[in-house]
Amino acid sequence: MSRIFDEDNAFGLGTRAVHAGQRPDPTTGAIMTPVYQTSTYAQEGIGRNKGYEYARGKNPTREALERNVASLEGGTYGFAFGSGMGALDSVMKLFKAGDHFVCAENLYGGTPRLFERILVNFGLRFSYVDCREPQAIADAVTPATRAIIVETPTNPLMRLTDLAAAAEIAKRASAFLIVDNTFATPVFQRPFEFGADIVYHSSTKYLNGHSDMVGGIVVVRDDALAERLQFILNAAGAVPGPMDAWLALRGTKTLHLRMAAHDANGRKVADWLAGRLGEERVFYPGLRSHPQHELACRQMSGFGGMVSVDVRSRQNTDRVLAGLRVFTLAESLGGVESLVCHPATMTHASVPAERRAALGIGDGLVRFSVGVEDASDLLNDLDAAFRGV
């Protein structure tokens, strides 16, 4: 657990991205937080140390990252984990057998896999609802509900949850609102401002932004909740190594710049696809035709680089994928390089076929993670790949 430096709150988001949570190294003055590649720390005497005893509990490189992201989110405490799933798994250890959760029905594919194939064996119970409708969330709440778990925008259909409405429902039920903020990042959406209790990320994606590590991070505001999470972090131990924490910290320094570039390119790609195929086949909250565009404008300050498109058949999908040169076929998202993926067989392969079909994740759905390359090259790449589709 690392608490933000309160004085960082005086600065704007870009300044915090670069500096928050970091101070020149006290021993050398090094401007960049060193990679503290150590498992343990010398103690001066029994019970006398510099605040560091063993690196599962605390590591200075990890602390800098935790403070940095906590500050960007407008939270108070950050907790870094070895992956996004590791972060969520540790959050779920706050709960106990019999507890119930209302979840968005199209969460990241790995999330229901964790819930339905592992956590149900520990007595946790989950309901999945269409979170575009606040009433659907409210209707699914039971006396045993302990949290509402949402992701907005969702992957890969870019559906939105009204965070303020969800927070209100959670509060009425004395439950937490837990938000996966991986897609929007704190640059475009800060769930605490709408009443969320726990915000988490796969820092593998935009926070790190360079596709060179796997990590997760959790941010909270409440002191007592932070104490419980720190106990879980240390007791269960799903922590990242210092080198990965350092890479993520290097990434967050340019988060505001990268997100602006992803957003600019994302809009251009979405516009191009809408012009080519019709806007009803393009999923991007920044399009005026997106059914929740008005909500997107209300709770997001940008729309990012995730764009999905329905090309209507597996044959068309294969044709598009074969024609792309700049976009690379790969899982994951949020890096500086443009990627393309086929959710039905890749990110959402673990979701049962009937459920995928019901959600609208068919064989013709293609998802782009639009990078920060020259927009003209991206559009030319699409133009070549969509010929004949």
Ligand SMILES: *Cc1c(COP(=O)(O)O)cnc(C)c1O
């Ligand atoms: C990738 C991803 C996760 C899982 O994170 P990992 O770092 O891969 O464990 C969770 N949520 C979203 C939205 C993701 O994109």
